[in-house]
Amino acid sequence: MEEKVKLDEIYIPSQDVVVRQIEDEMIIIPVASGIGNMEDELYTVNKNGKAIMKLLDGKNSLQDIVAELSEKYDAPPGELERDTIGFVQELFKRRLLVRV
């Protein structure tokens, strides 16, 4: 069963990935085996994901991140919360993020 991420938790990129910013693209590069399921697989992160990713610093809980995003983005808090949870859930499931 899929483990659900929660707002009061803290997540950071796995030690088995490297996050690179090249030009204006954010790319997640799996370094170790067991991440990703196709050859040459990298992950590109969209604009929204990038904003969240930059705040995953090992100190901010997801709730902190939602609060910070709500100061920057003109979006309903419910939507920001859904997006943040969705993003972290997606990357956590792929083992690109780990819970602190």
Next chain:
Amino acid sequence: MTDSFASPISLNEIQLWDKMKEKKSMISLEVELTARCNNDCSHCYVNLPADDVDSRKRELTLDEIETAADEAMELGTMWCLITGGEPLLREDFSDIYLTLKKKGLLVSVFTNACLLREEHVELFRRYPPRDIEVTVYGVTKQTYEHITRKKGSFETFKQGLDLLLDARIKVRLKTMAMKSNLHEIEEIAKFCRERTKDFFRFDPFLQLRHDGNELRNQLIRSERLSPQEIVALERSDPARFNALEIQCQKLSNHDSDLHCHHIIHCGAGRGSLSLSHDAKIHLCSSLYDPNCIYDFRSGSLTDAYTKFVPKIRMIDSGNQEFLQRCHICSLINLCMWCPARAHLEVGNMDGFVDYFCQVARARAEAMGITVSIPG
């Protein structure tokens, strides 16, 4: 904020490449860990004995490699090719590999596989390479060891390759086509295709030595296939022959290039650099003209890429024979000629190489192209 956040994507789908090309970013770095090799292949352009003390002393250190990789990544590099000599001869191979991998570089390794041990395989299993390319010189002990000139190497090669394949490490197989294995080339292709589904290539071009060793160059020349043998081999591989034809159609009208006299029109130094075992930076792994070599130990990779390389690429030819012959030849894309190879063959980057010209003519003839070659 809406929609999906992180998309898995294969390398060739990534949209970044166009941007990087436009900005002339450095996309890849080749690192030659050593010129030494456990084998002594007759056709090799670089190999020195495994116990060559002087060469070993000059080799890049792990710190230097890390510095170069950091600089390359600042310039945008995503790929790193580890090559040699035989890179596994380096006792710190695993440290070097892991250092590059953990930086997030996509790492390829060229090896003869003879020195592969379980510990390497475990490393590759845990931290997968982008690919490992292994050269298959022959599929019989006699042919293989005739080329490697190392007793027992066929057995160690097979053991090493099996270790990789059993561990499902991504392996690409290739061969150098030469006199000593021409009789076995079909068997080599079969051997390779049975083991790797998606990739096999052969290279009929034997490059001359980087160190200019004339005795070794004689050996290399003696192993070279004739133009007719090369064409026959290429025709036996329809996919390759078609690719050559397409390349010829696509690139032979290089009108814009004709109006400038720059010697280098290829991709050398554009998007990639090669760092040789002795810490010299080359625009490509074959370009050994002393005027085109940058000393990494006295400078930096960034300086080499951003300042030195552009100057080298601007070098004009004043050689009328070149300008009126190879430079305007419409078969240039069927030719093995390039500035680096010309320098190795005749000592000048804009030199004429008869063997290359003969190969180009034979290829053109096989394609039914009738062109009068200048000169």
